[in-house]
Amino acid sequence: xxxxxxxxxxxxxxxxxxxxxxxxxxxxxxxxxxxxxxxxxxxxxxxxxxxxxxxxxxxxxxxxxxxxxxxxxxxxxxxxxxxxxxxxxxxxxxxxxxxxxxxxxxxxxxxxxxxxxxxxxxxxxxxxxxxxxxxxxxxxxxxxxxxxxxxxxxxxxxxxxxxxxxxxxxxxxxxxxxxxxxxxxxxxxxxxxxxxxxxxxxxxxxxxxxxxxxxxxxxxxxxxxxxxxxxxxxxxxxxxxxxxxxxxxxxxxxxxxxxxxxxxxxxxxxxxxxxxxxxxxxxxxxxxxxxxxxxxxxxxxxxxxxxxxxxxxxxxxxxxxxxxxxxxxxxxxxxxxxxxx
Numbered sequence: 001x002x003x004x005x006x007x008x009x010x011x012x013x014x015x016x017x018x019x020x021x022x023x024x025x026x027x028x029x030x031x032x033x034x035x036x037x038x039x040x041x042x043x044x045x046x047x048x049x050x051x052x053x054x055x056x057x058x059x060x061x062x063x064x065x066x067x068x069x070x071x072x073x074x075x076x077x078x079x080x081x082x083x084x085x086x087x088x089x090x091x092x093x094x095x096x097x098x099x100x101x102x103x104x105x106x107x108x109x110x111x112x113x114x115x116x117x118x119x120x121x122x123x124x125x126x127x128x129x130x131x132x133x134x135x136x137x138x139x140x141x142x143x144x145x146x147x148x149x150x151x152x153x154x155x156x157x158x159x160x161x162x163x164x165x166x167x168x169x170x171x172x173x174x175x176x177x178x179x180x181x182x183x184x185x186x187x188x189x190x191x192x193x194x195x196x197x198x199x200x201x202x203x204x205x206x207x208x209x210x211x212x213x214x215x216x217x218x219x220x221x222x223x224x225x226x227x228x229x230x231x232x233x234x235x236x237x238x239x240x241x242x243x244x245x246x247x248x249x250x251x252x253x254x255x256x257x258x259x260x261x262x263x264x265x266x267x268x269x270x271x272x273x274x275x276x277x278x279x280x281x282x283x284x285x286x287x288x289x290x291x292x293x294x295x296x297x298x299x300x301x302x303x304x305x306x307x308x309x310x311x312x313x314x315x316x317x318x319x320x321x322x323x324x325x326x327x328x329x330x331x332x333x334x335x336x337x338x339x340x341x
């Protein structure tokens with residue numbers, strides 16, 4: 001179906017007619033401008049009436065085309081149904097001091113916990129097409145690094161730029177979960193998911209994990225917690241090598257309670273392979289299907305009358321240039337004939 005989006009722009013069409021009511025300009029009939037010519041006493045004469053009428057018609061047609069372009073002509077296609085399906089997913093990443101422990105490996109190379117999380121989580125973010133992602137970084141307190149957005153590249157970039165100790169050395173799990181839940185939109189049928197990655201226990205913050213859990217339950221948010229860190233690590237000391245548990249501070253009981261109370265699940269990531277497996281399981285989360293929305297494809301057509309207006313505006317100039325070239329060519333031919341005579 002054809003229509004004008006701004007149909008009221010057509011009210012500007014009669015504006016050039018107001019030029020007829022302007023007072024006429026006074027002229028002196030006995031004054032003529034003398035210019036060099038083959039006939040010295042020839043004065044510039046005004047254009048013929050027919051030429052004036054032609055220019056007026058062209059100008060009026062160009063004005064009609066401009067008004068038509070300003071009215072935004074467009075073609076509306078047939079209505080199509082678009083399903084409103086998406087997830088709102090907040091990623092909460094621990095940046096406390098313990099995240100710098102080198103008990104992880106990537107391609108056989110030892111790395112710290114945050115580097116491993118960045119490496120695996122980057123691919124997870126890339127696969128979240130159609131979902132709104134947000135990023136929260138927490139240590140002594142929680143900070144919103146990226147609000148919920150469809151721009152996955154920006155979220156991945158902000159995650160890669162995070163450094164350990166940026167927001168302190170302790171772990172405020174309650175603040176991180178509370179901030180993540182508060183950032184969700186107030187939609188009853190929204191699929192609100194929080195993925196919280198940490199390697200310790202709650203040691204800082206203004207909100208306890210219990211309070212944050214109650215807030216998540218009331219808001220209908222599903223929390224998936226991931227405990228990061230190896231179970232054993234070889235440490236070299238003055239007395240020789242010995243095995244230690246670098247994850248002994250990990251509060252698995254609290255993380256499990258946060259997840260199961262909200263309908264989520266607690267995962268244990270002891271290495272990169274386990275973390276990748278966890279993300280693959282999270283990929284299986286089914287989005288909640290919202291109400292279908294009716295949309296009509298729109299095709300803008302304003303550039304057609306705009307192009308016509310441009311052509312009509314340039315037409316008198318082209319005609320003048322052609323006429324001038326033809327006059328010079330005729331004058332040149334006449335001069336050649338006089339020289340050969």
